Amino acid sequence: MNRKRHLSRPILSVTLTAILLATLGVHAAGAANGDSDNARSAASFMPPPRSALSDDTLKPGFVELVRQGEAIFTDTQTHAAPFVGNKLNCDNCHLDAGRLADSSPLWAAWGMYPAYRGKNKHVNDYPERIQGCFRYSMNGTPPPRGDEVLLALEAYSYWLASGAPVGELLSGRGYPDLDQPAQPPDFTRGKQVYAQHCALCHSADGQGQLAADGSQAFPPLWGANSYNWGAGMHRISTAAGFIKANMPLGAAHLSNQQAWDVARFINSHERPQDPRYTGSLEQTAQQFHGTPNSMYGQRVEGVLLGENAPPSGTAPARRDN
Amino acid sequence: MNRKRHLSRPILSVTLTAILLATLGVHAAGAANGDSDNARSAASFMPPPRSALSDDTLKPGFVELVRQGEAIFTDTQTHAAPFVGNKLNCDNCHLDAGRLADSSPLWAAWGMYPAYRGKNKHVNDYPERIQGCFRYSMNGTPPPRGDEVLLALEAYSYWLASGAPVGELLSGRGYPDLDQPAQPPDFTRGKQVYAQHCALCHSADGQGQLAADGSQAFPPLWGANSYNWGAGMHRISTAAGFIKANMPLGAAHLSNQQAWDVARFINSHERPQDPRYTGSLEQTAQQFHGTPNSMYGQRVEGVLLGENAPPSGTAPARRDN
Numbered sequence: 031m032n033r034k035r036h037l038s039r040p041i042l043s044v045t046l047t048a049i050l051l052a053t054l055g056v057h058a059a060g061a062a063n064g065d066s067d068n069a070r071s072a073a074s075f076m077p078p079p080r081s082a083l084s085d086d087t088l089k090p091g092f093v094e095l096v097r098q099g100e101a102i103f104t105d106t107q108t109h110a111a112p113f114v115g116n117k118l119n120c121d122n123c124h125l126d127a128g129r130l131a132d133s134s135p136l137w138a139a140w141g142m143y144p145a146y147r148g149k150n151k152h153v154n155d156y157p158e159r160i161q162g163c164f165r166y167s168m169n170g171t172p173p174p175r176g177d178e179v180l181l182a183l184e185a186y187s188y189w190l191a192s193g194a195p196v197g198e199l200l201s202g203r204g205y206p207d208l209d210q211p212a213q214p215p216d217f218t219r220g221k222q223v224y225a226q227h228c229a230l231c232h233s234a235d236g237q238g239q240l241a242a243d244g245s246q247a248f249p250p251l252w253g254a255n256s257y258n259w260g261a262g263m264h265r266i267s268t269a270a271g272f273i274k275a276n277m278p279l280g281a282a283h284l285s286n287q288q289a290w291d292v293a294r295f296i297n298s299h300e301r302p303q304d305p306r307y308t309g310s311l312e313q314t315a316q317q318f319h320g321t322p323n324s325m326y327g328q329r330v331e332g333v334l335l336g337e338n339a340p341p342s343g344t345a346p347a348r349r350d351n
Numbered sequence: 352m353n354r355k356r357h358l359s360r361p362i363l364s365v366t367l368t369a370i371l372l373a374t375l376g377v378h379a380a381g382a383a384n385g386d387s388d389n390a391r392s393a394a395s396f397m398p399p400p401r402s403a404l405s406d407d408t409l410k411p412g413f414v415e416l417v418r419q420g421e422a423i424f425t426d427t428q429t430h431a432a433p434f435v436g437n438k439l440n441c442d443n444c445h446l447d448a449g450r451l452a453d454s455s456p457l458w459a460a461w462g463m464y465p466a467y468r469g470k471n472k473h474v475n476d477y478p479e480r481i482q483g484c485f486r487y488s489m490n491g492t493p494p495p496r497g498d499e500v501l502l503a504l505e506a507y508s509y510w511l512a513s514g515a516p517v518g519e520l521l522s523g524r525g526y527p528d529l530d531q532p533a534q535p536p537d538f539t540r541g542k543q544v545y546a547q548h549c550a551l552c553h554s555a556d557g558q559g560q561l562a563a564d565g566s567q568a569f570p571p572l573w574g575a576n577s578y579n580w581g582a583g584m585h586r587i588s589t590a591a592g593f594i595k596a597n598m599p600l601g602a603a604h605l606s607n608q609q610a611w612d613v614a615r616f617i618n619s620h621e622r623p624q625d626p627r628y629t630g631s632l633e634q635t636a637q638q639f640h641g642t643p644n645s646m647y648g649q650r651v652e653g654v655l656l657g658e659n660a661p662p663s664g665t666a667p668a669r670r671d672n
Contacts, residue, residue, distance in 0.1 A: 089467040095474045144506045146410040153416045155505050175496035185465045197513040
């Protein structure tokens, strides 16, 4: 395979950004707007273009499985419905169909498993890691091991990682770690950032918007149809990194402070219960959540977050995933 | 990680070869002995040395799991006993603990899955591929998905593949494809090769030898305690490639013709039944075995091979793995 893929930013992503800018009628922010620390990292790896995925008579079924994985990833609501308990799709958090650097791209994740995860305190292989996404981010019931949904997502990730070195941290992996803001993240300032930069797509009530065909064009950020209290994105630091690198979509330009503030605002709303809920809000908060990065179990504007959470997905995953 | 690992033959393997030569009291064969076509390939990748596997407090359990995988791989009889139905260990076919080029090294296998397999006609991920080894080569009951034995073998393979490019064929992968021999492989010539070059370790009756502690020092090559009629190694071409590259152990020097002949001889003995056995030898042979590469269902010295085969491992794997 072509080693040049390792050297520069994905052309597709640049193109997509341009298309999004045009579609959304948004002007690029430019360097003048706010601080420029923690800007997007230069991706060190380029996944193969979609056009490189061609039928290979020596591998019947492989290409179809990769395509199925991509379909699941970009329209999880349709293609993995039994395992989803909210209105999200995988690519709401992993933009550009899992290709975009600094948006937890699949090509950077594939080569890092099996790996220990502090979250469940054991070594997870890739299928188990995907099960975790279904349980928390998708507030659902993880597909069982061996299910074709998992296999298709494995095949898609594997193919996107073609040529990537196994076990090496690739630039652009995960979400950026933002520097701490000058001022502690603040709900009220975040509310203003949200109204100014986010509500156009995600709506004032945070429930996103439907497309003309009824599909979820922009995802809900809180409430029963969003990620639950166990998802990584409920942590203010994770959301701030994602937002800083990627939001507003196609025209990311918020300052670090704005990203932290709006992340705190978004994650100060009720959402589905943590699937690890022990029966006691206080105990669950103490065992699985740490202040100030999680608002779970804290009181915001009179609401004790987690107290009246909508239900989490029903079926438990293997062990404590 | 050190990119130099990609450039040259494993030093460890060279060292091991020297040790084996000394241990076995064998003299290196030199280029003068027989044809030199299809010699060992120059490996393009070097797995990390054992010494590089050090505890990482950030990844509790990972190193232990890799070590567990290595232990399972080199002493499968002890560490994966419930899943093994013969007297083999993984490293009987994957020499040097899965590190040796041209001996199906794990570092070259890891990055090639998920992949379509003609054997079961669907895309297999790595855990399923390992299940296949247990079912056929180990004549056993594959560990179920999610079992720690599979996870440990995944972790060990992944670690050996550190830095290898995902999805790229690495030199030294699998067993060499030998050129067809000048004369068709022959049982009688093979019998002579076996007596001269193989029986010292594997015994005249093909049952190998036990070490002083009762463990299987040299593996049985046929009979109830060897690989079954469904294993890749029962194919004459596969065995010939393995033998040419690796046998006699530490001093491989057989000619292509000798390797083909002795592979035919070894694989012309009864062994455990093919787990896919339909109830009819003729039908099973027709459906899963092709002449002249498989002797299953053929008559050799009065024995109809497969007719009185010892039982195969009992539990069926998922689907038709």
